Amino acid sequence: MRVVSSVCELRSALSSSPVLVPTMGALHAGHLDLVQRARSSAGPKGQVAVSIFVNPIQFDRPGDLQAYPRTLESDLEKCRAAGVDLVFTPSADSMYFPDRSVTVMESSLSATLCGATRPGHFDGVCTVVLKLFHQFQPSAAVFGEKDYQQLAIIRRMVRDLDVPVEIIAAPTVREIDGLAMSSRNARLSETQRADAPRIRRALLAAAETTEPTLLLATARAAIESPLNRIDYLELVDAETLLPASDRSRPTLLATAVFYGEVRLIDNLLLPALG
Amino acid sequence: MRVVSSVCELRSALSSSPVLVPTMGALHAGHLDLVQRARSSAGPKGQVAVSIFVNPIQFDRPGDLQAYPRTLESDLEKCRAAGVDLVFTPSADSMYFPDRSVTVMESSLSATLCGATRPGHFDGVCTVVLKLFHQFQPSAAVFGEKDYQQLAIIRRMVRDLDVPVEIIAAPTVREIDGLAMSSRNARLSETQRADAPRIRRALLAAAETTEPTLLLATARAAIESPLNRIDYLELVDAETLLPASDRSRPTLLATAVFYGEVRLIDNLLLPALG
Numbered sequence: 001m002r003v004v005s006s007v008c009e010l011r012s013a014l015s016s017s018p019v020l021v022p023t024m025g026a027l028h029a030g031h032l033d034l035v036q037r038a039r040s041s042a043g044p045k046g047q048v049a050v051s052i053f054v055n056p057i058q059f060d061r062p063g064d065l066q067a068y069p070r071t072l073e074s075d076l077e078k079c080r081a082a083g084v085d086l087v088f089t090p091s092a093d094s095m096y097f098p099d100r101s102v103t104v105m106e107s108s109l110s111a112t113l114c115g116a117t118r119p120g121h122f123d124g125v126c127t128v129v130l131k132l133f134h135q136f137q138p139s140a141a142v143f144g145e146k147d148y149q150q151l152a153i154i155r156r157m158v159r160d161l162d163v164p165v166e167i168i169a170a171p172t173v174r175e176i177d178g179l180a181m182s183s184r185n186a187r188l189s190e191t192q193r194a195d196a197p198r199i200r201r202a203l204l205a206a207a208e209t210t211e212p213t214l215l216l217a218t219a220r221a222a223i224e225s226p227l228n229r230i231d232y233l234e235l236v237d238a239e240t241l242l243p244a245s246d247r248s249r250p251t252l253l254a255t256a257v258f259y260g261e262v263r264l265i266d267n268l269l270l271p272a273l274g
Numbered sequence: 275m276r277v278v279s280s281v282c283e284l285r286s287a288l289s290s291s292p293v294l295v296p297t298m299g300a301l302h303a304g305h306l307d308l309v310q311r312a313r314s315s316a317g318p319k320g321q322v323a324v325s326i327f328v329n330p331i332q333f334d335r336p337g338d339l340q341a342y343p344r345t346l347e348s349d350l351e352k353c354r355a356a357g358v359d360l361v362f363t364p365s366a367d368s369m370y371f372p373d374r375s376v377t378v379m380e381s382s383l384s385a386t387l388c389g390a391t392r393p394g395h396f397d398g399v400c401t402v403v404l405k406l407f408h409q410f411q412p413s414a415a416v417f418g419e420k421d422y423q424q425l426a427i428i429r430r431m432v433r434d435l436d437v438p439v440e441i442i443a444a445p446t447v448r449e450i451d452g453l454a455m456s457s458r459n460a461r462l463s464e465t466q467r468a469d470a471p472r473i474r475r476a477l478l479a480a481a482e483t484t485e486p487t488l489l490l491a492t493a494r495a496a497i498e499s500p501l502n503r504i505d506y507l508e509l510v511d512a513e514t515l516l517p518a519s520d521r522s523r524p525t526l527l528a529t530a531v532f533y534g535e536v537r538l539i540d541n542l543l544l545p546a547l548g
Binding site: 157 | 281351373374375376377379380381382383400401404409411424430431433434436437438450460467
């Protein structure tokens with residue numbers, strides 16, 4: 001496995017179009033599942049590449065950027081064990097010029113959910129992902145469905161800018177108690193961690209309800225605990241991400257929940273009701 | 275020479291990374307000079323590709339878009355004679371989805387000159403050029419220095435987004451009386467056409483002056499005529515495009531001048547004075 005930190009080294013280490021797994025590090029089993037999907041797509045002889053970069057321009061809260069877990073040595077170990085061929089670990093200084101002035105903006109899908117409460121977040125995501133696509137020129141890239149809105153926005157970027165990269169979606173990987181795997185879980189206290197699986201249980205329980213307002217009220221009641229604070233809880237059209245007034249089309253039940261300073265997200269795709 | 279109008283046909287017509295000349299058609303000798311430079315870069319066996327697309331999202335005035343000259347048959351003839359291998363003529367419908375929501379934005383270099391008077395223009399330019407880059411995956415692309423600000427912004431986009439395309443700049447090609455070649459020249463009346471070379475003469479005359487305020491006053495007096503109206507006339511730093519207060523660094527003397535509804539631009543790069 002090669003580990004490179006400059007675009008120049010990266011380009012010389014790439015033998016052909018790899019399959020890319022963009023990450024911010026602090027790798028867990030969810031990331032390793034993305035790696036396995038990348039391997040399936042690349043084939044045994046193709047290159048699987050992982051980028052590890054905590055992207056400063058997608059953080060709206062400086063404290064969140066500061067506190068984001070950084071575990072490079074163990075990340076590299078996990079990548080090696082998972083059969084990754086190439087890891088790219090650029091510095092923020094090498095990714096962004098002090099006078100950088102070009103940003104990729106998405107103006108529709110990013111207006112709701114995480115976009116509404118994290119201004120500039122998805123512009124930062126789009127910009128870094130497009131940079132990585134240009135740096136790696138991958139044939140495909142793998143993203144997790146846990147970040148459903150991010151996945152939808154990246155698909156939109158690829159469509160609208162004709163980016164020649166196939167986007168592969170991977171289902172959310174969960175802890176045994178249902179909590180969606182996330183690098184941020186490591187920042188939860190023991191009692192917070194014990195409380196957090198209620199998020200997933202609440203989404204599943206609410207999914208039985210047909211009427212959106214009642215569905216959201218059911219979910220809200222089941223999520224709330226003395227340990228958390230709901231950032232948002234919404235039922236949106238699964239394609240446009242606009243609020244859904246009924247369930248005649250596929251919808252997404254999505255939430256972001258704060259435990260102290262730690263913000264967790266999860267979602268559930270609901271089929272159209274006939 | 276192959277002529278294709280869909281991205282799918284385009285991708286199958288590309289044998290390797292071409293050298294691209296993006297145009298809006300109404301081709302003149304300036305464009306054909308860009309084609310010759312593309313040929314030099316591609317080599318005799320490389321592919322030279324020309325895109326012809328009047329990009330609606332870079333026009334700030336609907337009348338200008340409507341009136342922009344469209345001369346496809348003669349354009350194709352000129353491309354054929356110039357040895358172009360591939361011409362791409364997409365429709366606006368095939369380039370832009372009705373619900374498109376992703377835009378490339380440049381926030382620094384586009385604040386002055388044409389950017390100040392044409393809101394959204396350079397975002398439209400960046401977006402379409404990046405789409406073309408993704409569609410063609412060229413090794414290089416050629417742009418004229420007549421559109422100096424556009425060239426600077428595209429270079430910035432390539433730098434900030436790590437776009438793997440070499441940008442080749444081509445000096446402005448001029449009519450025998452000094453008027454910068456432009457597709458818009460065809461829309462000038464005979465008297466306007468006879469008056470327009472004063473723009474170039476004014477820039478050259480003013481270049482002798484050291485002090486910026488005096489330099490601009492000299493240029494303004496020499497450009498103005500009863501037939502025209504100056505949109506802007508500025509002396510800016512050649513790198514940042516911010517107003518220059520002296521000539522200690524290389525500067526750009528740039529102007530946009532309306533003849534009736536027709537807007538002409540020209541510029542002159544001035545060396546730093548020691």
